[in-house]
Amino acid sequence: MAQTKDTSHHPWLHRFAVLTALFTLALLGVGGLVTSHGVGMAVPDWPNTYGYNMFLFPISKWVGGIFYEHTHRLVASFVGLLTAMLAVWLWVVETKGRTRKIGALVILGVLLLMGGLMGVREHKVFLGLAGVAAAGMCFSIYQFQRDGYELRWLGVLALATVILQGVLGGMRVVLYKDELGIFHATLAQLFFALICGVALLTSSWWRRNVPLSPSQTKSRSKAAAFVSRNLRSLLLATTAVILLQLVLGATMRHQHAGLAIPDFPLAYGKLWPAMDAESVMRYNQQRQEITAAHPITAFQIGLQMTHRLVAVVILIGVGWCAQRLRRELGGKHPLTRLGWFWLATILVQAALGAFTLWTNKAADVATAHVLVGALSLVTGALACIIAFRQSAPLRAAPASAAFDLTRPESGARPVAAQK
Amino acid sequence: MKTKTILAALGGLIVSLQFATAGDITGKITVSGKPPAELEIKAVASDVNCGKLHSEPVHTRFYVVNDKNELADVFVTLKGISGKSTGASAPPLIIDQKGCEYVPYIGAAQTGQKIVVKNSDPFLHNVHPTPVNKAGGNKEANMAQMAGGADLNFTFPAPENFLRFKCDVHPWMFSYINIVDHPWFAVTGKDGSFTIKNVPPGKYTIVAMHRKAAPAPAGVEKEIEVTAEGAKVDFVLEAK
Numbered sequence: 001m002a003q004t005k006d007t008s009h010h011p012w013l014h015r016f017a018v019l020t021a022l023f024t025l026a027l028l029g030v031g032g033l034v035t036s037h038g039v040g041m042a043v044p045d046w047p048n049t050y051g052y053n054m055f056l057f058p059i060s061k062w063v064g065g066i067f068y069e070h071t072h073r074l075v076a077s078f079v080g081l082l083t084a085m086l087a088v089w090l091w092v093v094e095t096k097g098r099t100r101k102i103g104a105l106v107i108l109g110v111l112l113l114m115g116g117l118m119g120v121r122e123h124k125v126f127l128g129l130a131g132v133a134a135a136g137m138c139f140s141i142y143q144f145q146r147d148g149y150e151l152r153w154l155g156v157l158a159l160a161t162v163i164l165q166g167v168l169g170g171m172r173v174v175l176y177k178d179e180l181g182i183f184h185a186t187l188a189q190l191f192f193a194l195i196c197g198v199a200l201l202t203s204s205w206w207r208r209n210v211p212l213s214p215s216q217t218k219s220r221s222k223a224a225a226f227v228s229r230n231l232r233s234l235l236l237a238t239t240a241v242i243l244l245q246l247v248l249g250a251t252m253r254h255q256h257a258g259l260a261i262p263d264f265p266l267a268y269g270k271l272w273p274a275m276d277a278e279s280v281m282r283y284n285q286q287r288q289e290i291t292a293a294h295p296i297t298a299f300q301i302g303l304q305m306t307h308r309l310v311a312v313v314i315l316i317g318v319g320w321c322a323q324r325l326r327r328e329l330g331g332k333h334p335l336t337r338l339g340w341f342w343l344a345t346i347l348v349q350a351a352l353g354a355f356t357l358w359t360n361k362a363a364d365v366a367t368a369h370v371l372v373g374a375l376s377l378v379t380g381a382l383a384c385i386i387a388f389r390q391s392a393p394l395r396a397a398p399a400s401a402a403f404d405l406t407r408p409e410s411g412a413r414p415v416a417a418q419k
Numbered sequence: 420m421k422t423k424t425i426l427a428a429l430g431g432l433i434v435s436l437q438f439a440t441a442g443d444i445t446g447k448i449t450v451s452g453k454p455p456a457e458l459e460i461k462a463v464a465s466d467v468n469c470g471k472l473h474s475e476p477v478h479t480r481f482y483v484v485n486d487k488n489e490l491a492d493v494f495v496t497l498k499g500i501s502g503k504s505t506g507a508s509a510p511p512l513i514i515d516q517k518g519c520e521y522v523p524y525i526g527a528a529q530t531g532q533k534i535v536v537k538n539s540d541p542f543l544h545n546v547h548p549t550p551v552n553k554a555g556g557n558k559e560a561n562m563a564q565m566a567g568g569a570d571l572n573f574t575f576p577a578p579e580n581f582l583r584f585k586c587d588v589h590p591w592m593f594s595y596i597n598i599v600d601h602p603w604f605a606v607t608g609k610d611g612s613f614t615i616k617n618v619p620p621g622k623y624t625i626v627a628m629h630r631k632a633a634p635a636p637a638g639v640e641k642e643i644e645v646t647a648e649g650a651k652v653d654f655v656l657e658a659k
């Protein structure tokens with residue numbers, strides 16, 4: 001196997017990854033609007049739209065909730081296409097000869113297959129597809145770390161994820177499983193983080209800011225300073241808590257229980273709301289829900305209280321991360337700046353959470369809360385990726401050199417070259 | 420053969436005797452306290468299609484109450500009776516979609532009774548019942564109904580209170596249908612009154628439930644005795 005090229009030599013590949021990330025963010029926005037408006041089921045069939053092939057569904061019929069749901073499906077298809085292109089591109093850049101041809105053909109074949117499946121109604125086929133996509137995700141993660149962290153496997157991972165994501169979305173509609181929306185929302189956030197990760201790893205910034213060995217750091221730029229082990233753990237843990245928070249948020253949204261507690265900062269006028277059966281009954285009596293009319297439960301009240309408490313934990317965690325980054329790396333280090341940006345996203349996010357309640361869950365505010373939530377997760381994930389590369393101290397050169405992405409200056413990939 | 424005919428005749432006699440002596444339960448439901456003001460559903464006016472059908476703002480229908488505090492849309496039923504459904508032979512319950520609202524907002528039908536959903540609007544709705552008693556066999560469905568499209572039919576095999584119908588194209592559209600497995604129930608009219616017809620004489624628990632008025636949604640229970648002359652029972656629910 002011979003991979004001689006380095007992905008970061010491809011500015012257009014990087015730009016394409018950024019473009020895919022931007023469209024993914026837009027997709028998160030449209031998807032968020034679908035849920036915010038409570039119209040996830042506005043198009044009862046899938047993959048067809050009211051019996052039409054989804055790309056031929058007449059614009060005159062895009063009304064009410066159908067507008068959001070149908071737009072979501074179209075943008076999602078487009079992001080799927082971009083993802084397949086990104087996967088092919090990464091593959092072609094990193095391989096040669098037969099591997100290159102076969103891989104690219106396989107990816108294109110998968111894309112055609114997806115197009116072909118548009119006419120299928122059989123639920124079993126889609127369940128099978130979801131299984132294959134999930135297996136594909138596991139396989140590509142395995143290959144990614146086995147093959148010396150070659151980005152092409154992230155491309156394959158992204159493609160498998162987007163397929164699973166699409167099938168989850170569709171199954172949710174045809175199986176009436178609103179709960180699947182929780183996975184769909186969570187996977188969407190992870191997918192966005194993945195694409196942003198690819199964008200980072202293909203950037204010239206990533207290539208230029210190679211970590212140095214301890215002896216080099218003393219004399220060289222601050223950008224190459226090390227992140228201590230404790231701080232790395234803190235970054236990772238905080239990011240994980242944000243992921244948890246997204247899952248909690250998605251659960252609230254898909255139970256249409258965002259307003260299970262309507263007031264903030266108090267909860268039903270108290271620091272901790274009563275959740276006994278009688279109180280819950282009274283809350284339901286007093287609720288004046290215009291959409292998503294469903295009685296709320298004690299569980300859903302507890303869920304929102306947990307979400308609030310976790311928000312406090314995140315705020316402290318991210319604030320602490322930013323502070324520690326500044327101490328370890330200095331105020332000018334890009335990672336420190338990223339830390340401050342991260343803190344800003346969290347503050348905005350907390351404010352949007354509060355405004356979601358104060359506006360009685362205005363759809364645009366709730367959707368902004370989803371989007372900034374995604375940004376805060378991605379910021380944490382990127383900070384982790386950067387910090388883990390800047391881990392100190394580096395081990396003896398050969399072993400860590402295998403981590404070719406961390407050391408592009410080492411030229412050809414030692415691990416791959418050995419094979 | 421002969422015994423069978425005699426038995427059948429006897430059975431018929433008992434049934435008709437029962438009906439002959441069965442009485443109607445009547446009553447009136449009022450609400451104490453002041454119901455909160457209904458909210459305007461602003462999304463109706465801003466919807467390209469629905470907005471055209473209304474010159475006045477459309478409001479929620481939590482408390483349909485008149486100036487005498489008489490409360491409509493209360494579901495009244497006998498409690499603890501099951502397996503007596505005559506739904507299969509009962510005329511269908513009609514739900515209409517008109518001006519992007521379900522009519523009625525609150526309804527009731529028997530298990531096995533046909534529920535016919537019509538679309539009187541010149542555009543599409545989605546009819547989406549979301550039963551909770553899925554274990555009992557009530558099925559969720561989500562069906563498009565075009566303008567002038569054929570009526571949709573639903574039946575539910577298991578009892579369930581306030582089974583929600585919704586439309587996902589117009590996410591404010593709801594109708595709540597109570598499914599009962601006996602024929603002795605009613606929904607109060609605009610004047611808060613109800614009549615439950617042909618109740619065989621005996622002692623019963625009767626319950627009046629409203630989605631919002633306390634105690635909601637469990638409702639208020641009363642013990643009554645129905646005679647050949649029927650029975651009369653009033654309820655007071657509370658707006659909190």
Ligand code: HEM
Pocket residue numbers: 035036185186242245246248249250251252253254256257258259264307308310311312314315346349350351352353354356357361366369370373374376
């Ligand atoms: C600061 C950290 C926070 C993060 C990272 C966060 C994240 C999220 C996310 C991602 C969602 C939507 C999930 C989805 O549908 O995919 C969500 C929903 C929600 N969040 Fe937060 N949130 C935070 C703080 C808060 C705060 C302080 C409040 C105020 C009480 C709040 C209130 C809500 C509500 C009410 C929902 C449900 C909205 C709906 O039903 O549409 N959040 N959160």
Ligand SMILES: [Cu+2]
Pocket residue numbers: 519543544545586587588589592
């Ligand atoms: Cu509708």
